[in-house]
Amino acid sequence: MEVSVKGEYALRAVFDLASHESEAPVKIAKIAERQQIPQKFLELILSQLKQGGYLGSRRGADGGYFLARPADQITVGDILRHIDGPIAPSRRLQQGESADDSPFPELWEKVERALSSVVDRTTFSDLVVRWKEKRARRVVNWQI
Amino acid sequence: MEVSVKGEYALRAVFDLASHESEAPVKIAKIAERQQIPQKFLELILSQLKQGGYLGSRRGADGGYFLARPADQITVGDILRHIDGPIAPSRRLQQGESADDSPFPELWEKVERALSSVVDRTTFSDLVVRWKEKRARRVVNWQI
DNA sequence: CTAATCTCTAGTAGATTAGTAGAGAATCCT
DNA sequence: AGGATTCTCTACTAATCTACTAGAGATTAG
Numbered sequence: 001m002e003v004s005v006k007g008e009y010a011l012r013a014v015f016d017l018a019s020h021e022s023e024a025p026v027k028i029a030k031i032a033e034r035q036q037i038p039q040k041f042l043e044l045i046l047s048q049l050k051q052g053g054y055l056g057s058r059r060g061a062d063g064g065y066f067l068a069r070p071a072d073q074i075t076v077g078d079i080l081r082h083i084d085g086p087i088a089p090s091r092r093l094q095q096g097e098s099a100d101d102s103p104f105p106e107l108w109e110k111v112e113r114a115l116s117s118v119v120d121r122t123t124f125s126d127l128v129v130r131w132k133e134k135r136a137r138r139v140v141n142w143q144i
Numbered sequence: 145m146e147v148s149v150k151g152e153y154a155l156r157a158v159f160d161l162a163s164h165e166s167e168a169p170v171k172i173a174k175i176a177e178r179q180q181i182p183q184k185f186l187e188l189i190l191s192q193l194k195q196g197g198y199l200g201s202r203r204g205a206d207g208g209y210f211l212a213r214p215a216d217q218i219t220v221g222d223i224l225r226h227i228d229g230p231i232a233p234s235r236r237l238q239q240g241e242s243a244d245d246s247p248f249p250e251l252w253e254k255v256e257r258a259l260s261s262v263v264d265r266t267t268f269s270d271l272v273v274r275w276k277e278k279r280a281r282r283v284v285n286w287q288i
Numbered sequence: 289c290t291a292a293t294c295t296c297t298a299g300t301a302g303a304t305t306a307g308t309a310g311a312g313a314a315t316c317c318t
Numbered sequence: 319a320g321g322a323t324t325c326t327c328t329a330c331t332a333a334t335c336t337a338c339t340a341g342a343g344a345t346t347a348g
Binding site for chain 3: 149150182205
Binding site: 001002003008011012015076080084085086087088089090102103104106107110111114115117118119122127128130131134 | 145146147152155156159220224228229230231232233234246247248250251254255258259261262263266271272274275278
């Protein structure tokens with residue numbers, strides 16, 4: 001039940017774009033540097049996220065990537081599913097086994113719902129807001 | 145976020161033992177047959193579950209495996225963690241990053257809690273009970 | 289036109305997964 | 319005691335996946 005490194009890179013990349021929303025397109029190199037992601041690997045990931053319709057891009061000088069829709073309309077679940085595939089164990093049935101010969105399909109559905117209640121309700125806008133609040137608190141504590 | 149085949153085999157095996165609790169030890173071959181698991185692979189899994197303290201065994205004729213504690217004291221989470229490792233993304237921090245430079249550790253904690261609320265509250269006793277109820281209902285429908 | 293940047297195809301070392309093979313050790317039955 | 323049965327332990331492996339790297343090609347801004 002781990003998230004792949006690729007999946008986590010994808011989340012970080014989208015988060016990076018979300019925190020620079022409505023600015024000029026962000027260059028791959030910039031994201032790679034800020035998020036500590038190998039640039040060439042990141043290129044593949046961003047391209048895949050564009051295929052999925054989550055990002056847009058522009059080439060050339062002043063090019064870069066940007067969110068294809070507002071940060072409050074992209075969820076963590078969207079990105080994870082698109083990069084890593086299904087988020088919960090997909091109901092694997094043994095040969096000649098019907099759905100209710102086994103107690104597990106029901107269990108996996110509960111797991112799916114539990115996971116979904118977190119990742120499909122968390123948008124990148126949420127992440128950015130929370131993160132900014134946390135940073136603000138830290139600055140305040142400094143000053144005291 | 146998938147459960148490995150090995151993990152699912154482990155769950156099925158413990159479930160099989162739980163549905164034959166308080167009977168004589170169950171032979172590997174019997175579990176392998178009923179649950180459709182390659183026997184040699186199952187041997188490794190059962191042995192690992194024994195190392196974890198979940199199962200006991202006896203060799204020789206009339207030997208087999210059995211639960212080391214009652215089925216209502218073994219959870220799905222116990223088995224999954226023991227076979228597949230951590231159930232939620234473990235907070236990976238980038239180099240030189242403190243826990244609140246990033247919004248993700250907090251996210252992963254929520255995921256962990258959500259998952260835990262399912263797998264750590266589901267015992268094999270629960271699974272057996274639900275499964276028997278489901279079978280009972282099916283028989284009733286047949287007769288109508 | 290050219291420099292900057294994204295895009296696309298290919299390759300790849302190392303780890304992991306899902307097994308298999310086979311000999312050894314304990315236990316029960318007669 | 320002897321033999322059959324069953325778990326136990328170590329070693330090996332084919333195939334797949336992961337996390338990358340390399341390099342040439344296509345777009346765009348100025």
